[in-house]
Amino acid sequence: xxDVSIIGIGQTSVGEHWDRSLRHLAYDALAAAMRDxxxxxxxxxxxxxxxxxxxxGQAHLGSLIxxxxxxxxxxxxxxxxxxxxxxxxxxQAYIGVASGLQDIVIALGVEKMTDDVGxxxxxxxxxxxxxxxxxxxxxxxxxxxxxxxxxxxxxxxxTREDFAGFAINAHANGAGNPNAMFQRPISKKAFMKSGxxxxxxxxxxxxxxxxxxxxxVLCPTDQAREFTDNAIRVKGSAVATDSLSIHDRRDxxxxxAAQDSAQRAYRQAEVTPEDIDFFELHDAFxxxxxxxxxxxxxxxxxxxxxxxxxxxxxxxxxxxxxxxGGLKARGHPVGATGLYQIVEATQQLRDEAGDNQxxxxxxxxxxxxxxxxxxxxxxxxxxxx
Amino acid sequence: MTIEIARHWRLKSQRYQLVGEVCxxxxxxxxxxxxxxxxxxxxxxxPDFKFSGRGEVYSHTTVHNPPDGYQEMAPYTVxxxxxxxxxxxxxxxxxxxxxxxxxxxxxxxxxRKLSTQGDEGLIVYGYKFRPQLATA
Ligand SMILES: [Zn+2]
Numbered sequence: 001x002x003d004v005s006i007i008g009i010g011q012t013s014v015g016e017h018w019d020r021s022l023r024h025l026a027y028d029a030l031a032a033a034m035r036d037x038x039x040x041x042x043x044x045x046x047x048x049x050x051x052x053x054x055x056x057g058q059a060h061l062g063s064l065i066x067x068x069x070x071x072x073x074x075x076x077x078x079x080x081x082x083x084x085x086x087x088x089x090x091x092q093a094y095i096g097v098a099s100g101l102q103d104i105v106i107a108l109g110v111e112k113m114t115d116d117v118g119x120x121x122x123x124x125x126x127x128x129x130x131x132x133x134x135x136x137x138x139x140x141x142x143x144x145x146x147x148x149x150x151x152x153x154x155x156x157x158x159t160r161e162d163f164a165g166f167a168i169n170a171h172a173n174g175a176g177n178p179n180a181m182f183q184r185p186i187s188k189k190a191f192m193k194s195g196x197x198x199x200x201x202x203x204x205x206x207x208x209x210x211x212x213x214x215x216x217v218l219c220p221t222d223q224a225r226e227f228t229d230n231a232i233r234v235k236g237s238a239v240a241t242d243s244l245s246i247h248d249r250r251d252x253x254x255x256x257a258a259q260d261s262a263q264r265a266y267r268q269a270e271v272t273p274e275d276i277d278f279f280e281l282h283d284a285f286x287x288x289x290x291x292x293x294x295x296x297x298x299x300x301x302x303x304x305x306x307x308x309x310x311x312x313x314x315x316x317x318x319x320x321x322x323x324x325g326g327l328k329a330r331g332h333p334v335g336a337t338g339l340y341q342i343v344e345a346t347q348q349l350r351d352e353a354g355d356n357q358x359x360x361x362x363x364x365x366x367x368x369x370x371x372x373x374x375x376x377x378x379x380x381x382x383x384x385x
Numbered sequence: 386m387t388i389e390i391a392r393h394w395r396l397k398s399q400r401y402q403l404v405g406e407v408c409x410x411x412x413x414x415x416x417x418x419x420x421x422x423x424x425x426x427x428x429x430x431x432p433d434f435k436f437s438g439r440g441e442v443y444s445h446t447t448v449h450n451p452p453d454g455y456q457e458m459a460p461y462t463v464x465x466x467x468x469x470x471x472x473x474x475x476x477x478x479x480x481x482x483x484x485x486x487x488x489x490x491x492x493x494x495x496x497r498k499l500s501t502q503g504d505e506g507l508i509v510y511g512y513k514f515r516p517q518l519a520t521a
Contacts, residue, residue, distance in 0.1 A: 123452040132396060133417050134475045136499055136511065138448060138455035139463050146446035147465050147475075154444075154488050198446045247465055247473035248423070252444075 004097045005224040005231040005384070008037025008217035009343045013179045014331035017211040022056050022112040026065045029213035029339075030108050037217040037227050043102040045076040048089030048109035050335035052078075054124035055116045065108065075102075080335070081239075082128035083284065084370030085109065087338030087377035090216065094237050097218050109336035110213040121209065125334070128371035130245040142206060142285070144246060144372045146198035149287035152253055153200060156302035160200050163286035164191040165308025167204045170283060170322045173315065174329025176355035177344075181210050181331030205286040207326075212333035214340045221384075229385065230350045235363070236265030236380035244374045253302075257376035258295035258367060265365070266297075269380040273297040276380070277361040278320040278348060280341040282369035283327045292367055293321070296378070315358055323348060323356050338368030338377060349383040393509050400511035403438050403494055405472070406431035416472045438494030439517065440468040447483045454500040462486055466514050480515035491517040 010032025012025055020028070026047070034040070047061045058064065062076035081088040086109025096102035113121060125141040126134075134144070153159065168188060174180035186204060194203040224231035240260035246252045266272060273296065281296075283289040290304030298319050299307055312318040324330055324344040327337060345364040347353045361383070368377045398404040405416030410427040414434055421428045445464040448455075455461070462478040464486070478486055479497055492514035499511045 119451070119453040119456070122450060126452055130475075132392075135452075136509065137463055137475055137477050137513075138451055138458065138461060138500065139475060140448055140450065140452060142450075143446050143448050143463050147444045147463070150446055151444035151465070151488070197450075198448060201446075243423070245475065247475050252465070252473070 001098045002100055003221035004094055004218055004234045005221040006216050006234065006346050006381070007219050007224050007227045007231050008033040008039065009215070009346050010034070010036060011179055011214040011340060011343050012212055014181045014210045014212040014333060014340070016114045018114070020211070022052060022058060022110060023064055023068045025112060025211060025213040026108060026110040027069050029110065029215040030065065030069050030106060033106065033215035033217050039104060039217060039227065042071065042074065042104040042106050042217065044093070044096055045071065045074060045106045045108060046089040046092045047076065047078045048086030048107070048335050048338060049078055049111060050080060050082055050085050050128070051111060051113065051124045054127070055121065056112055061110070081375040082370035083282070083334045084338060084368045084375045084377050085335035086214070087342070087366065087368030087379065088239060088375065090339060090342055090379070091237055091239050091377055093218050094234055097220060103219055103223065105218045106215060107218065107339060108213065108215040109339035111333035111335040112211050113209045113333060114211050117209070133247070134245050140198070142198045142201055145285040145287055146201045147246060148252060148291070148372065149200050149285070152287060152290070155253060158305055160202065161192060162305040162309055163205060163290065164188050165305070165311070165313065166283055166286040166289045167191050167328055169308065169313050170326040170328035173323055173356055174325030177324040177330060180325040180329050181208055182325070182329040201285055207284050207328045207332035210331035210333045212331060212336045212340065214336055214343045216339060216342055216346065231384055232346045232349045233382040233384050234379065235271070235382040236269035236378070238264035238268070239375065239377045240264070242374050244371065246372050253291070255291045255295040255369070255373045255376060257373055258292055258369070258378070261376045261378040262296040262367070265378040265380050271363060271380065275363055276319065276365045277363050278323050278358050278365070280323065280326070280345050280364070280366040281321050282337070282367055283322055284332055284369065288369060289321065291373070292369070296367065315356060320358055323353065323358060338366070341366040341368060342379065345381050349381055390507065401496055403436040403512060405434050405436055407434040414470045414472060416468065416474055436468055436470055440466045440492060440514070442478070442486060442488055442490040442492060443467040443473055444488060445478065445486045454502045457501065464514065466492055477513045478515065479513040493517045
């Protein structure tokens with residue numbers, strides 16, 4: 001197996017791009033990543049996306065985007081794993097290069113959500129859950145997370161207020177990210193006063209839907225110097241699955257797929273959670289941030305909110321998370337989110353994170369969650385120079 | 386439309402009678418039914434098992450922004466119900482005020498309209514749960 005590095009990154013801003021269609025957004029990010037790597041061609045493209053069929057009436061994104069980007073003929077396919085689609089696409093790109101079958105590979109995540117903001121979008125997002133046994137009962141994506149959070153509050157004797165730190169930290173960091181959808185800090189008072197979306201989830205527990213695209217270029221580490229002198233190594237890569245529905249899990253309050261994929265990534269990278277300098281986790285809802293920290297080994301079971309309450313998740317804390325705003329403030333273009341996380345981790349490790357730069361960051365971790373925890377993708381990246 | 390009806394018809398014994406399965410090897414009781422037991426991976430034919438329909442609320446929330454087909458019921462409460470035989474099941478609660486629902490509330494299965502689907506207004510029926518009557 002070959003060692004693999006990231007040699008180019010690109011992203012669009014996250015928000016409501018009324019003037020840009022799905023293919024334009026995809027091209028913007030792809031072209032930026034190829035410019036960054038000083039490339040004109042690649043061997044393959046893996047496109048992460050969840051909702052193009054539902055919202056844009058468009059399947060078959062591999063061909064569409066390769067052709068639109070002037071790369072007609074190239075191997076290109078779409079990868080779908082709900083909100084974890086982009087990190088799953090990255091994983092396929094990694095496998096392509098690591099295996100020796102492909103040399104220069106692009107992983108792209110793109111989502112166009114604002115063309116339908118009503119009940120059709122709600123239904124599309126819910127399709128990440130079990131159609132016959134969850135969705136048929138009128139469940140929504142936020143309701144699934146609310147069911148987990150309600151039980152969490154009951155089981156571990158914590159309150160809604162204990163989750164405030166996750167949203168406050170994300171918005172504070174979003175203020176330093178020019179591509180973030182929300183670039184203004186929020187107060188604890190605003191968090192507590194925000195309206196209920198699905199009890200106990202309030203508006204400021206939830207990440208915003210948005211349009212966006214992000215891309216990276218991968219190549220074998222021993223060829224990376226031909227393109228760049230700030231290549232970032234992929235040190236650990238893993239995908240794990242759990243039951244699609246919450247009701248089929250042995251413990252609905254435990255992200256088994258986060259534990260499994262994190263442990264595999266730690267083993268491959270030969271590191272432990274103590275070695276990780278920052279963690280781009282999947283804070284689609286504040287409850288997911290807590291569960292992710294617990295299952296990935298940064299907090300004991302039921303103690304995830306402690307890290308937020310004690311300030312350990314800020315840029316100066318023990319384990320900084322969502323350092324560029326996370327899903328909460330950068331925004332959550334679902335099938336693109338996993339590559340925003342990877343682009344942002346690369347920025348940190350290249351010392352390109354501006355106001356949000358973590359001093360001496362050497363090892364960064366990303367974790368992208370599909371559905372209510374059914375597919376979880378964990379990666380660990382390392383600064384080489 | 387025909388396919389949509391088949392999709393719901395196929396599930397009628399689950400939707401109307403809460404029929405799951407019991408694993409012949411490890412006695413694990415499953416709802417919904419599966420081809421392979423998730424506990425012991427046994428894939429031999431599994432006998433039907435009809436759940437009693439009694440259980441308690443494990444978790445709950447209220448949906449204010451429903452998907453297509455559910456608007457007329459909103460706001461409604463969805464719950465994870467812990468069946469007395471073991472499994473958790475996802476369902477709506479009915480015959481109870483949204484803010485009167487608490488974790489641990491004893492509930493029982495009833496058959497109700499789940500949603501109105503498609504342009505033809507196909508009505509899908511199935512299980513919901515209501516507070517157990519005192520005599521139950
Ligand atoms: Zn069994």
